[in-house]
Amino acid sequence: MKSYAELHALSNFTFLRGASYPEELVIQAKSLGYSALAITDECSLAGIVRAHVCAKEQGIKLIVGSEIAFSEGIRIVFLAKNRTGYGHLSALITKGRRNAKKGNYRLSIDEIKEGLPGCIALLLSNPLPSLEIAKKAASAFPGDAWLSVELLRCGENLSEMAEFGRKSALPLAASSDVHMHVPERRALQDTLAAIRQGVPVSEAKTHPNGERHLRPVKDLCSLYPEALLEETMEIAQRCHFSLDELRYEYPEELVPKDETPISHLRKLAMEGLMLRFPSGIPEKVRNLVEHELELVKELHYESYFLTVHDIVRFARERNILCQGRGSAANSAICYALRITEVNPAHMEMLFERFISKERNEPPDIDVDFEHERREEVIQYIYGKYGRDRAALAASVITYKPKSAIRDVGKALGFDQEQLERLVKSLSWRELNESGFNPEKISLLMKLVDEIIGFPRHLSQHVGGFVISRGKLSNLVPIENAAMPERTVIQWDKDDLDAIGLLKVDILALGMLSAIRRALDLSGRQMHEIPQEDPEVYEMMGNADTTGVFQIESRAQMAMLPTMQPKCFYDLVIEVAIVRPGPIQGGMVHPYLRRRQGLEPVSYPSEEVKSVLERTLGVPIFQEQVMKLAVVAAGFTPGEADQVRRSMAAWKRKGGLEKFEQRLMEGMLERGYDEAFARQIFRQILGFGEYGFPESHAASFALLVYVSAWLKCHEPAAFACALLNSQPMGFYAPDQIIQDARRHHVEVLPVDVNQSEWECTLPSPSSIRLGLRMVKGFSMEGMARLASARSLQPFESLDHLASRAGLEKRDLLCLARAGALSGISGHRRKAYWDVAGTAKEMPLAPNPVDDVQPDLLPLTEGENLVEDYGSLGFTLGSHPLSLLRNQLRKRKLVQATELDHCPDGRIVRAAGLVINRQRPGTASGVTFLTLEDETGQINVVVWKDIAEKQRRELLSSRLLAVYGKLQRNGKVLHLIAGRLNDLTPLLGNLVTRSRDFR
């Protein structure tokens, strides 16, 4: 049988046109016996890497190309013959994309009047372009241009095309305008067209038939003259470019002229070590660095480390706190280069575990920066390397169930209200009962199922930068991002990984802002923080961790008293264990029992012991689970890693069985019993998607320790820093302030004469709240106020109004927040006075005839309402203390009273709902945090109560819970038996819960 090369195929990376994944096209082309397949997405190379990876696996030739519609109306498919051609094509796509708004492109035929050296041009013939333009285009590609003939059973006129080819001197070649890998995608393809056009599918311009799929060669033979099919083979032969040829060239400028990259890196590392260990570098560390340098040299990763070092150096010069994490970040080199503060002398980790020679996978370093200052770092990178050499990686936004239902539903003619109901409803069965046409629903379901996972558009990755030596656009097309002045490349993180390009993740972390502020406020440096302070661990063991990085969440707080961390490595475990992976894999309880000595620690073999010893025989980290597959089941490290990457896809589309069988057989062969093997399989399942790597946990643990130390020894500075870094973290300012006060920190109210913009520390144990806490007060107002105040404090409201020239709006905010009480009496009076200043001219004093009525001061309750309204918290009594008498009458006890109740006691308590959580891992359980004037109460609401009392659960702001106390060591939970909504007691008080984040 004849063979054929398809030269014109769109994948679903031609968003809303292509109806098959690149991988599906490749696999189908292979199974139909095609000799080659070109993926030619419209002005895009976004899907090409996936196709490349798959084509290599399948052993079919892949041609890199792109279809472009020029503004003159001609459409051409370009195919890269070689690396030069690829570079030109990438540059052309970049030009077109940069010329237009995100998601579009614009190119004129003039852009290719000099041709694209190294590229083949296929002029598309449906519809036929004007002869003049076709001739012009053909002349730019002498000997490398064809007229493509696409016979799609739509009444095409072959002789007309042949005539056109003759007139324009273009040879003819067959192609099929492929939009899908099999004809069964026709409905989806029509749907995509309707979504693109924004109309129901019945009104959309769709293709008349489903011929745009990869057709059997036999079928093609019956349609096309033989010569046209043979021509495709000739063209394919000319294209010998492979993405494997792309070599990443690192920036050169970081190495001084007289140094080599490795000598420069060694010099920097040694200099760094001297600073780290002024009294002499420990032998162990020196050896480790030497060993790592060797590895780096062998794998040519010097420039990568130098690049990250340069970025971190810049940040440090600007006093921007940062911290590296990721597979390579916890190396001795990174410690020496100050990319991380995790001391390798304290850790048992080996660099080799992170850089694998065998896998030849680039090292991975993510650097977190203070969230408010990351932009400075990004601007530095753009400034240093230029926008043509540095760009953000893409993140491919794909269809999720909700977006899929909305878009497909609209295309099928459901109305907006029906769709919202569908989106909200989780059970399809329910829908069928609620009046939807079952046939229409099943059609919708089928299409939604198909479209989920389809790429929808490219967005920018949160911070993954690619930096190249020459023009980046020669390597990968660059396009405009939604944010002005931002550009993204067309490849995402996995594409970069697959091609072996390096990226640096520049991420934002709120806690770093808070730590930097706390360090500044307390006059310390990060590296001066004493290590392994037992007082800090004791505090954590008491779950006294409000505001501490990572371990402040409800789940973490519940774990800490049992866990009782005693050393840094315990924190690494603590960070990793309260995660969906270990929870779903059922690792948490075995680990805790072993830690408490309630269960013996045993290992089925020495190999397993070597992997699991540091976590008492229970796999906690992603690395451990992957390593287990290697040592216990005979996977290669590369295969194990592939397992991790594919897990999500397997779970969705099936394919797990093969892996399960392989793993079980491997383990049984090596003498492990079936129960153990099954357990490992289950754990790998849980970990695949959600496992937390030890390398990240270690870096996070350091921030946990530092923030906990600050909370323990500098509680005022720490709380102050948290307040100034809002919004961030798990708790609102209200809880942070209450926690600080419980730790004997005096919190002083906002005051127009005393407060700065940020919260400040007038003494080591007191915080003066800043004017940033006042809702609606402008920074501009602050600037005016500060400059007027620097001369002389304000004595009266007139004084303030006339000197600072504040907008009335700002003055009113201050009055409401009580910030004027020092100069204008109680806030009602202050408000009256401020409101009386003339609108246009707040400078003018109140006229003499203005009357001052007797305004009663606010009651305690009214003050409370105003505090919450204008600040979000109160320094006065807790709302519940005002209600306590009423609560007592209802036999509701205080949080602290629960501390003395025995396990199993039936109790009634109430509090403001400050948090609601329903973890995906806990089947239907809702966790509530209630707060009263004495502390917090942790409530567990099981599914049946949650269903029965949904209203009380979801909409109460003040909630009473009748239930049973459950005591587990120091950990108290109130298991709800009945919920009672007491919100009406709060009157006008506006409180807010942080729900379901």
Added chain:
Amino acid sequence: MLWLAIHFPALSLEIFPSSSGPIAVAEKGIVSCNEKASILGIRPGMTISAAHALSSGLIVKFRDRNAESETLAGLAAWAGRFTPSVSIQASGLLLEIGSCIRLHGGLTNLLSMARRDLHEMGYGFILSCAPAPHSAWLLAISGNETFVMEKEEIEKAIGKLPVELLSQPSKIVEGLEMIGAKRLEDCIKLPRSALARRFGKSLIDEIDRALGKIPDPRKYFIPASIFERRLPLPASVMEAESLLFALKRVLPELSGHLALLQSGVQEIELHCIHEDEKDTLLKAGFSAPTRSHEKMLLLFREILHGASLPSPVREIRIRADKILPLASGNIDLFDDEDNEESLLIERLRIRLGKDAVFGLSEIQDHRPEKAWQTCDSGCDAKGKPGRPFWLLKKPFRCRKGNLALLKGPERIESGWWDGKDVSRDYYVARDENGSRFWVFCDRSDGEWYVQGIFS
């Protein structure tokens, strides 16, 4: 002067078909909801997702402000039966009734007539009276029906109302609450100039208007010269009784509308909008102009019972464009039912025959039998080459045996979305007699059909 305020607290919800389950109207957040929803904890102001979290069966409708003002205009027209001075508010009506109480047999009588009509039309309402329009309005929106007859009593009646009812921007209201002025009486007590200075003259003006201290002229509703009103139905219906029920809401509006214009109609069009058929048009003709909605209803009852509707109706439209002058005295003069009916049936027959040849708008469809409907006027708008001029609406089966295929195939695969997916290969074919046909082979079963005939 005496003003009657009618507030429709649930109007945004009532314009939608009622539901036996929980239903809410939302704009950015929830605007209003029915009792079922409110039992589940759904409240105005809540986010839509919070409301859905409380009830998975909740139906959320998106607020339709156009329909609301259309409905208010309709209700204003209805109110025209009491007084020519009707003013439309954001969520209700203000009627000047002082001059017409006696005409309607006193206030009590007037109120009970209004209540009965509103009840029939199916709206929730709150009535209040006061000698100043704004105080009547404030009393109505406060939720408690209050009837103040003397100007001197206004202050006492509105004093306890919260300031948030005022039509002041929320900033002003917050400010008033901030200084402790939570009720209107608190504002009235504060020094006027100082208050005006702080919260603007418009606040003082509003209070004065409410107290009837300054004039408060209102713009009265002027009915359009034609009457047009649409009403979506709760569910698609076939039965005449259900349609009549809907008409009960609309016809009183028409009647009031006509009263305001001091006119009547002789012909009313009723458009029934179907799910997937084209509209059915029914006309009610009267031998003489009328404005009695009872009479209109009676006639439509006859018409609907006699008419055969092709499929369920999801919406009705009432239209009267020939409005004729009618002095109030001669409303019932020409009652001649028998005569009228026979005349009407005659007319309908004529009309229905003519209306059956309605054209449809163009359809983008690859299936020839679907595309056919779009070009029935005789010209092939698409101008696709190789297709016959004469297309059959329903293809008929044929045997392939005696056909010579001249050209093709042209493959058409389309239409999966409406359950009539086709997969066909089309050919130009010729039979023994030399006639040329457009035929296709159905790829699902291999059968052959004729789709069209070449002339």
